[in-house]
Amino acid sequence: MTNGVRAVDHEYGEHDPILPAPVDPALDQAPIAQETRLAMYQLQEEIRQVEKELHRLFLEGLVQGTSHLYLGMEATATAFGTALRPDDYTFATYRGHGHTLARGVPMKGVFGEMLGRSSGILGGKGGSMHLTSVEHGMLGSYAIIGAHLTIANGAAWSAKYRGTDQVAVAFFGDGTTNIGAFHEALNFAVVYDLPVIFVCENNLYMEYTAIGDITAVPNPAADRAAAYGLERIIVDGNDADAVYLEASRAIEKARAGGGPSLIESLTYRHGGHSRADPGKYRPQEEIDAWMERDPIATYHQRLLRLGVDEGTLTGISTDVARRVEEAVEHAKASPRPSLEASHTNVYADGGARWRN
Amino acid sequence: MAELSYRDAVARGIAQEMERDERVFLIGEDVAGAGGVFKATVGLLDQFGPGRVVDTPISEQAILGAAMGAAMTGLRPIAEIMFSDFFAVCWDIVVNEIAKARYMTDGQVDVPLVIRSANGGGARFGAQHSQSVENWAMAIPGLKVVAPSTPEDVIGLMAASVRDEDPVLFFEHKTLYSHKGEVPDGEIVDELGKAKVVRKGTDATIVALAMMVPRALEAAERLAEDGISAEVIDVRSLIPLDTATILGSVAKTSRLYTVEENPRVLGWGAEIASIVADEAFWDLDAPVRRITTPHIPLPSSAPLEDDTIPSVERIHREVKESMD
Known part of the structure; x- marks a missing residue:
């Protein structure tokens, strides 16, 4: 008798902790303008405070459904959002609040959507997992794993076809690397030399399971790059400067006709997979070590070392807090959508009519 | 041309x-x-x-x-x-x-x-x-x-x-x-959501799609030899669905047949039958009849496949028998 097929030799949740790399001291000297760094500090603060507020609003019952928070992972969306041009395209997952804010989408519309109000950027019809703002280049948050990598290819195809130098970026989690669409999309992007960047935000857990327990290779994205003739790129996803440098390089390459890139950004979520998950399957030592390497704390320290005074940073945080509060109040004061809204925008004529 | x-x-x-x-x-x-x-x-x-x-x-x-x-x-x-x-x-x-x-x-x-x-x-x-x-x-x-x-x-x-x-x-x-x-020569542009009456008739309405259209037309020829005048509608577009043309025809013929190649359960004709039952029930002289492929996967061998997909013979037979 065997005891069946098992992936790993340890009990669930009792794997060895995976610890973050130390901060790279050389990044203090990275050629990034002070102004850009302050903008990235502010953006990370915005995402952090919006997510914390959303969590609080869940507990109050004002946000319903599910939600996948980006707490602890803010550096990646921030750095890409900062490095992209306004006419570039972003494709995110259901963990896409940060990527949406990073494209400059106003908080009011985001909170409105999260509270299911008519002031939401999707009129209350999309919700947490589908944040989209075409006018900001935020071409959507996609909630079926893998799909949007193929769709980002299409936007990149279109840019190339139309002769623009726009690029498309698709963000996704480590779990996505094990679905077919990931592999279809990578092959496709390379075959047609598309200006697209695939960014795997590896937070070490595919929902409730350690990614290493169910993946054939240790680095789920980077170790697959060679199969598609792509460079193996791993970046410290908890350091906005590290991501910014890598993002800029990949964007420039794609814009210049150099084709796609695949970047694995190592990071960690503060909480569980979604609202329902306390994340208890993670070793405490691991959680503690990653909390120490929190991207905003890391960035705060760097800015102080670079001569920014504490008061400036506090001022940024205070200003963000005020804007978050205003946006929440705006959402709370906004009406719920009229019931007719359910029947609009199914088809291009604005309605839902399927027969005469 | x-x-x-x-x-x-x-x-x-x-x-x-x-x-x-x-x-x-x-x-x-x-x-x-x-x-x-x-x-x-x-x-x-x-x-x-x-x-x-x-x-x-x-x-x-x-x-x-x-x-x-x-x-x-x-x-x-x-x-x-x-x-x-x-x-x-x-x-x-x-x-x-x-x-x-x-x-x-x-x-x-x-x-x-x-x-x-x-x-x-x-x-x-x-x-x-x-x-x-x-x-x-x-x-x-x-x-x-x-x-x-x-x-x-x-x-x-x-x-x-x-x-x-x-x-x-x-x-x-x-x-x-x-x-x-x-x-015809030159540019051809049609319209979605318009069914086409491809044969006029007065006794029965046969609604068909794609390959079922030529088969329904041939069956209608044979029905004519039996003294039954069948109107044949090519649905062409399932969404948007031109129910007006179908309901108009049923109002005239009082009998509806759908000829569907899709397997029977929840085939497109079921929706049409439901609409006609809701909106034209009093126009009908007989139950709506759906002629479909059965609820089975398609077999490969010729006699088996021919027996499953609605044929001219089957359409003719089912319409004729139900009208006798």
């Missing part, structure tokens, strides 16, 4: 739209160099070049995802899914992404694309290359669903589909590719 095959009509319809609009391009497996496994896209590569007529890997999700992303950003893709059975491997992109993008974003996103696919049986290809899946597509809000039965309709409905702002699933019938028909 010239005689054209249904297969050549596909290429002509696509060419007509590609000539007119530079945003239109064609992608799919073997569509370019090989001219399509059904030879329905022959000549397009030569005419429009490799930048607009593009062979892809066997990656149905990647094909449709690329079409969607391109459509969202200003282009008008025509994507081919070689056999409609293969929709099962990319149904996520069709159902969760393409069909819902406009709705979920409250109208921010347009997805004007056409997905062509060879649908239906009669070619002895067996259960994984013969299905009629138009009813899968019809069940998804946000999609439009078209299935032409003649070469002229192929061109006109292709044009209407490419020019439509919504995503259209365009089902070509693989057994009709060799069928020929008269086609």
Whole structure:
């Protein structure tokens, strides 16, 4: 008798902790303008405070459904959002609040959507997992794993076809690397030399399971790059400067006709997979070590070392807090959508009519 | 006016739209160099070049995802899914992404694309290359669903589909590719959501789609010999559905028959039967009768396949018996 097929030799949740790399001291000297760094500090603060507020609003019952928070992972969306041009395209997952804010989408519309109000950027019809703002280049948050990598290819195809130098970026989690669409999309992007960047935000857990327990290779994205003739790129996803440098390089390459890139950004979520998950399957030592390497704390320290005074940073945080509060109040004061809204925008004529 | 095959009509319809609009391009497996496994896209590569007529890997999700992303950003893709059975491997992109993008974003996103696919049986290809899946597509809000039965309709409905702002699933019938028909010269542009009365009659309404249309017409000829005047309606477009034409005909004939190649359970005719029961019950002199493929996968062997898909004989027999 065997005891069946098992992936790993340890009990669930009792794997060895995976610890973050130390901060790279050389990044203090990275050629990034002070102004850009302050903008990235502010953006990370915005995402952090919006997510914390959303969590609080869940507990109050004002946000319903599910939600996948980006707490602890803010550096990646921030750095890409900062490095992209306004006419570039972003494709995110259901963990896409940060990527949406990073494209400059106003908080009011985001909170409105999260509270299911008519002031939401999707009129209350999309919700947490589908944040989209075409006018900001935020071409959507996609909630079926893998799909949007193929769709980002299409936007990149279109840019190339139309002769623009726009690029498309698709963000996704480590779990996505094990679905077919990931592999279809990578092959496709390379075959047609598309200006697209695939960014795997590896937070070490595919929902409730350690990614290493169910993946054939240790680095789920980077170790697959060679199969598609792509460079193996791993970046410290908890350091906005590290991501910014890598993002800029990949964007420039794609814009210049150099084709796609695949970047694995190592990071960690503060909480569980979604609202329902306390994340208890993670070793405490691991959680503690990653909390120490929190991207905003890391960035705060760097800015102080670079001569920014504490008061400036506090001022940024205070200003963000005020804007978050205003946006929440705006959402709370906004009406719920009229019931007719359910029947609009199914088809291009604005309605839902399927027969005469 | 010239005689054209249904297969050549596909290429002509696509060419007509590609000539007119530079945003239109064609992608799919073997569509370019090989001219399509059904030879329905022959000549397009030569005419429009490799930048607009593009062979892809066997990656149905990647094909449709690329079409969607391109459509969202200003282009008008025509994507081919070689056999409609293969929709099962990319149904996520069709159902969760393409069909819902406009709705979920409250109208921010347009997805004007056409997905062509060879649908239906009669070619002895067996259960994984013969299905009629138009009813899968019809069940998804946000999609439009078209299935032409003649070469002229192929061109006109292709044009209407490419020019439509919504995503259209365009089902070509693989057994009709060799069928020929008269086609006018010059540009042909039809309209989605218009059924066509292809034979006038007074005693019974037979509603059919794609390959079932020529079979229904032939059955109607035989019924005429029996003294039964059958009106035959080619539905052409399942979404939008031209119920006015169907209800109008039933009001006149008082009898409704649907002839469906899709398997029986929840086939498109069930929706039509339901609408007629709701809205024209008092017009009816007899129960609505659905003539369909049974609720089985399609067998390969010729006598078995011929026994499952509604034949001229079966349509004739079922209508005649029920009217005796």
